[in-house]
Amino acid sequence: MKKRSLLMIPGPIEFEAEVLAALGAPTTSHLAPEFIEAFGQALERLRQVMLSTDGQPFILAGTGTLAMDTVGANLVEPGDRALVVNHGYFGDRYAAILERYGAQITQVGAAVGGRPGVDEVEAALQKGPYKLMTITHVDTSTGVLADVASLAAAGKRQGALVVLDGVCSVAGEELQMSAWGVDVVLTASQKAIGVPPGLALVVAGPQAMAAFKNRRTPVRNYYGDWNNWLPVMEAYEARKPSYFATPAVNLIFALNVSLERILAEGIAPRVERHQAVSRACKAGIRALGVGQVPLKDEFTANTMTAPRYPADVRAADFLAVAAQAGVTLAGGLHPAIRSEYFRIGHMGVVSLGDILATLSAVELALSAGGVKVEPGISLAAAQGAKA
Numbered sequence: 001m002k003k004r005s006l007l008m009i010p011g012p013i014e015f016e017a018e019v020l021a022a023l024g025a026p027t028t029s030h031l032a033p034e035f036i037e038a039f040g041q042a043l044e045r046l047r048q049v050m051l052s053t054d055g056q057p058f059i060l061a062g063t064g065t066l067a068m069d070t071v072g073a074n075l076v077e078p079g080d081r082a083l084v085v086n087h088g089y090f091g092d093r094y095a096a097i098l099e100r101y102g103a104q105i106t107q108v109g110a111a112v113g114g115r116p117g118v119d120e121v122e123a124a125l126q127k128g129p130y131k132l133m134t135i136t137h138v139d140t141s142t143g144v145l146a147d148v149a150s151l152a153a154a155g156k157r158q159g160a161l162v163v164l165d166g167v168c169s170v171a172g173e174e175l176q177m178s179a180w181g182v183d184v185v186l187t188a189s190q191k192a193i194g195v196p197p198g199l200a201l202v203v204a205g206p207q208a209m210a211a212f213k214n215r216r217t218p219v220r221n222y223y224g225d226w227n228n229w230l231p232v233m234e235a236y237e238a239r240k241p242s243y244f245a246t247p248a249v250n251l252i253f254a255l256n257v258s259l260e261r262i263l264a265e266g267i268a269p270r271v272e273r274h275q276a277v278s279r280a281c282k283a284g285i286r287a288l289g290v291g292q293v294p295l296k297d298e299f300t301a302n303t304m305t306a307p308r309y310p311a312d313v314r315a316a317d318f319l320a321v322a323a324q325a326g327v328t329l330a331g332g333l334h335p336a337i338r339s340e341y342f343r344i345g346h347m348g349v350v351s352l353g354d355i356l357a358t359l360s361a362v363e364l365a366l367s368a369g370g371v372k373v374e375p376g377i378s379l380a381a382a383q384g385a386k387a
């Protein structure tokens with residue numbers, strides 16, 4: 001029996017062999033010519049993946065939370081006002097981070113599974129001015145997708161810097177950083193970017209960099225201070241060695257491989273593939289008569305699905321049966337409904353075959369929980385999902 005199970009959680013995900021091979025290759029010096037080239041390419045490619053024409057990329061050892069944290073540390077000064085568009089757990093986290101750096105926070109929230117309307121957000125922005133607003137593109141705790149284009153346009157109309165938490169979206173959901181007026185996009189390596197956990201990724205546009213350069217007070221975070229990192233990123237992009245703190249050499253080689261593959265697939269076809277896989281997964285879940293956390297279909301992410309357990313199905317039992325069937329699924333995360341739903345991640349190299357395997361495991365786990373399931377019904381629905 002194979003020991004590996006299919007990893008279908010919303011990060012980390014299944015990774016490609018070529019990416020993992022780069023991680024396992026002998027480590028070079030961080031000043032070696034081949035590393036300088038790979039780091040330089042990775043910085044350029046990160047900007048391309050975000051569809052940014054002029055953003056400044058930062059690649060740091062760390063996770064998505066560090067990416068959120070450094071953006072807060074570098075853009076917020078004590079007393080600044082910040083608006084958090086909140087549709088879940090990671091919105092709460094961003095508010096806590098910005099507060100730590102002295103921001104006065106206003107939140108626009110929604111019921112669990114909902115999202116605040118653009119009009120509501122714009123009305124809140126009009127009570128500003130706000131130095132910045134944050135949006136979670138896909139809140140991984142609810143599977144709710146934000147309408148980033150409209151929210152960013154509202155932010156720009158009202159003079160706020162628009163910061164996007166794209167940890168569960170970048171390279172899986174549509175995102176046009178420059179065209180939509182998003183000032184900062186941050187993400188992490190372990191989701192649709194396709195690299196094991198360990199890299200915090202940020203692209204900051206010109207207005208965000210200007211706000212950073214015009215700070216009146218020092219950045220109150222030593223490791224994350226862009227004053228330390230900007231010269232390093234500029235040097236590597238100019239194919240010159242530089243040092244502030246040791247870069248995660250192997251992870252950056254692996255990132256460069258993955259970004260090359262993402263760009264070779266093409267951003268638009270990649271987003272369409274994620275949409276098709278998501279449609280198949282959600283059609284299968286619907287065919288089982290199982291509801292989902294997002295309150296409306298138009299709110300659902302393409303990178304994940306968040307089905308609600310039918311009454312009487314117990315989370316621990318359900319996840320254990322799915323794991324026995326060879327598929328690792330994630331439990332709930334949002335504190336208000338934690339035991340009421342589970343999460344399926346479908347990003348990166350995910351295929352329709354992975355979705356069919358996942359739905360079979362879901363069918364088995366539901367049956368084991370006493371739910372009457374016609375075997376294969378969700379697979380047929382997934383295969384018949386409209387392109």
Ligand code: PMP
Pocket residue numbers: 011063064065066090136138139140165166167168188
């Ligand atoms: N934001 C979102 C939307 C996320 O999904 C996550 C991770 N699940 C984070 C931030 C935090 O990232 P990390 O766990 O890599 O620190």
